Amino acid sequence: MAATRIGAPMLGVLGGMGPLASAQFMLRLTLLTDAARDQDHIPAVLWSDPRVPDRTAARIAGGEDPLPALLRGIAGLQAAGCGAIAIPCNTAHGWIEGMQAATPLPILHIVDAAEAELRRLGVAPGPIGVMGTAGTLAMRLYQARLEARGWTCLVPEAAEMATLVSPGIAEVKANRITAAYEPLAEAAQRLVVRGARAVVLGCTEIPLGIAAGPALPFPVCDTIDGLARAAIAWAGRSLSQSGSATPAGLA
Amino acid sequence: MAATRIGAPMLGVLGGMGPLASAQFMLRLTLLTDAARDQDHIPAVLWSDPRVPDRTAARIAGGEDPLPALLRGIAGLQAAGCGAIAIPCNTAHGWIEGMQAATPLPILHIVDAAEAELRRLGVAPGPIGVMGTAGTLAMRLYQARLEARGWTCLVPEAAEMATLVSPGIAEVKANRITAAYEPLAEAAQRLVVRGARAVVLGCTEIPLGIAAGPALPFPVCDTIDGLARAAIAWAGRSLSQSGSATPAGLA
Numbered sequence: 100m101a102a103t104r105i106g107a108p109m110l111g112v113l114g115g116m117g118p119l120a121s122a123q124f125m126l127r128l129t130l131l132t133d134a135a136r137d138q139d140h141i142p143a144v145l146w147s148d149p150r151v152p153d154r155t156a157a158r159i160a161g162g163e164d165p166l167p168a169l170l171r172g173i174a175g176l177q178a179a180g181c182g183a184i185a186i187p188c189n190t191a192h193g194w195i196e197g198m199q200a201a202t203p204l205p206i207l208h209i210v211d212a213a214e215a216e217l218r219r220l221g222v223a224p225g226p227i228g229v230m231g232t233a234g235t236l237a238m239r240l241y242q243a244r245l246e247a248r249g250w251t252c253l254v255p256e257a258a259e260m261a262t263l264v265s266p267g268i269a270e271v272k273a274n275r276i277t278a279a280y281e282p283l284a285e286a287a288q289r290l291v292v293r294g295a296r297a298v299v300l301g302c303t304e305i306p307l308g309i310a311a312g313p314a315l316p317f318p319v320c321d322t323i324d325g326l327a328r329a330a331i332a333w334a335g336r337s338l339s340q341s342g343s344a345t346p347a348g349l350a
Numbered sequence: 351m352a353a354t355r356i357g358a359p360m361l362g363v364l365g366g367m368g369p370l371a372s373a374q375f376m377l378r379l380t381l382l383t384d385a386a387r388d389q390d391h392i393p394a395v396l397w398s399d400p401r402v403p404d405r406t407a408a409r410i411a412g413g414e415d416p417l418p419a420l421l422r423g424i425a426g427l428q429a430a431g432c433g434a435i436a437i438p439c440n441t442a443h444g445w446i447e448g449m450q451a452a453t454p455l456p457i458l459h460i461v462d463a464a465e466a467e468l469r470r471l472g473v474a475p476g477p478i479g480v481m482g483t484a485g486t487l488a489m490r491l492y493q494a495r496l497e498a499r500g501w502t503c504l505v506p507e508a509a510e511m512a513t514l515v516s517p518g519i520a521e522v523k524a525n526r527i528t529a530a531y532e533p534l535a536e537a538a539q540r541l542v543v544r545g546a547r548a549v550v551l552g553c554t555e556i557p558l559g560i561a562a563g564p565a566l567p568f569p570v571c572d573t574i575d576g577l578a579r580a581a582i583a584w585a586g587r588s589l590s591q592s593g594s595a596t597p598a599g600l601a
Contacts, residue, residue, distance in 0.1 A: 109399070118380045118391040125373035125398065135524045137400040140369040144426070145396035147376065148360070149388040175395070175430050273386045274590055339525055 107142065108182025110330050111204065113172045115147035116154065116188035117272045120303035120323060122147075124187040128327040133337040141334045144179045146172040154190035155234030166197050173202050183207060185330045187303045187323055190234045207329045209322055210244045213299050216325030217250075220318045222297040224249030227320075228290025230283070231301035232268060233260055241301055253295050255286050264305075271304035279308030284315060291317050358393065359433025361581050362455065364423045366398040367405065367439035368523045371554035371574060373398075375438040379578040384588040392585045395430045397423040405441035406485030417448045424453050434458060436581045438554045438574055440482055444489045458580045460573055461495045464550050467576030468501075471569045473548040475500030478571075479541025481534070482552035483519060484511055492552055504546050506537050515556075522555035530559030535566060542568050 114121025134140045156162030184206045192209055199206055229241045229252045242252045255264050267283035283305055287298045297318035300306045306321040365372025385391050407413030435457045443460055450457055480492045480503045493503045506515050514533040521530035534556055538549045548569035551557045557572040
């Protein structure tokens with residue numbers, strides 16, 4: 100276990116998109132850190148402002164620009180003394196250039212974290228499925244970053260987005276987690292049938308829904324866990340050996 | 351459902367004591383809020399600084415005073431624009447006068463939240479069990495506040511603290527949640543045998559351990575949920591009807 104680093108910078112977490120996903124990020128960050136007592140854990144500030152305008156609506160339907168709200172969060176985390184920013188929302192990464200231009204703090208990119216998670220799961224570059232919001236898919240967040248590195252991204256068809264993925268994400272945001280499992284699991288399975296070797300749960304609501312039912316019989320890349328592991332590496336801490344599985348009944 | 355209150359003050363959460371308990375507080379705050387989309391949820395800032403010196407060591411063993419670290423968190427939450435403070439750590443309430451003297455923001459008292467939770471569970475004033483850290487029990491946090499209101503607090507004996515309660519709390523802080531269940535459940539059961547009508551889980555690590563095994567056959571008062579309900583009331587929101595139970599597999 101790493102020594103306690105008094106005075107080490109805090110991790111800034113720009114969350115609230117949605118709030119359940121960012122709470123889950125804090126929980127997994129804690130469980131995945133090798134720690135024997137409170138003082139061994141990573142100091143963090145979570146800015147959970149769910150009032151950030153809807154990212155998908157902004158990207159594909161002319162909705163309100165979320166950047167000003169995102170920049171308020173970045174400024175708040177910087178003022179709090181944070182040393183890096185993690186954003187447990189894939190779609191918000193569509194505004195990463197604007198956020199990065201406004202702060203000297205490094206922003207841990209969730210797509211890089213997802214790629215590291217795929218490799219950790221033993222998935223070699225090749226065809227993978229990518230589930231996400233309609234905004235994330237329309238902005239080609241994963242395709243643009245991963246295809247140059249040897250990955251091929253298979254995404255749900257428009258009809259599958261409308262009937263399975265988008266409704267599943269909305270169920271999680273409305274606290275109906277168990278109702279989200281079936282449509283999200285069905286969409287993931289279809290990507291595997293089409294040749295994906297693994298499926299990236301590229302919206303942080305999706306792992307919450309997928310966890311609410313039986314485990315899927317193929318590798319899934321949880322972008323909450325991936326980002327938590329990237330944050331632990333940034334903080335110079337070790338990964339927990341014992342605490343990585345989630346105990347039954349927690350939450 | 352309450353209308354979205356753009357511009358409403360954020361809830362400040364002084365956490366990290368421990369970090370798993372404060373992450374769980376954020377999760378339960380979200381699940382217990384009546385919401386249909388991200389923007390309906392309560393804006394919040396979680397200041398999760400696990401480096402705060404150990405509260406029990408300070409209270410009973412001459413350890414470092416935690417108040418300066420607590421005040422840094424309060425100042426950070428106030429600077430972030432929060433309108434009230436919730437502290438998901440019972441023992442930290444031993445320094446509430448010092449914290450309240452340093453800020454005009456109201457601090458939602460966890461013992462008042464626990465009392466409201468007891469009443470919600472249908473437990474009338476009378477004998478109750480109170481589990482907590484050795485620090486919380488030594489400072490008579492619950493006894494001093496509740497006995498004037500008709501409650502009688504039964505607490506674990508010194509030997510039970512040393513062999514059951516304190517080790518159980520330490521297991522949770524070290525991410526060994528399932529190992530915490532047995533000693534904590536045993537301590538709770540002994541209080542009921544001695545006449546307690548319900549048991550207050552008066553340390554926010556304890557509900558995490560108790561959730562990791564079979565439900566106890568008597569009312570238990572979860573101080574994480576109680577404080578979350580108090581925060582939802584402060585924010586003027588309604589409680590969720592559907593999302594209050596925790597979905598299987600979450601976290």
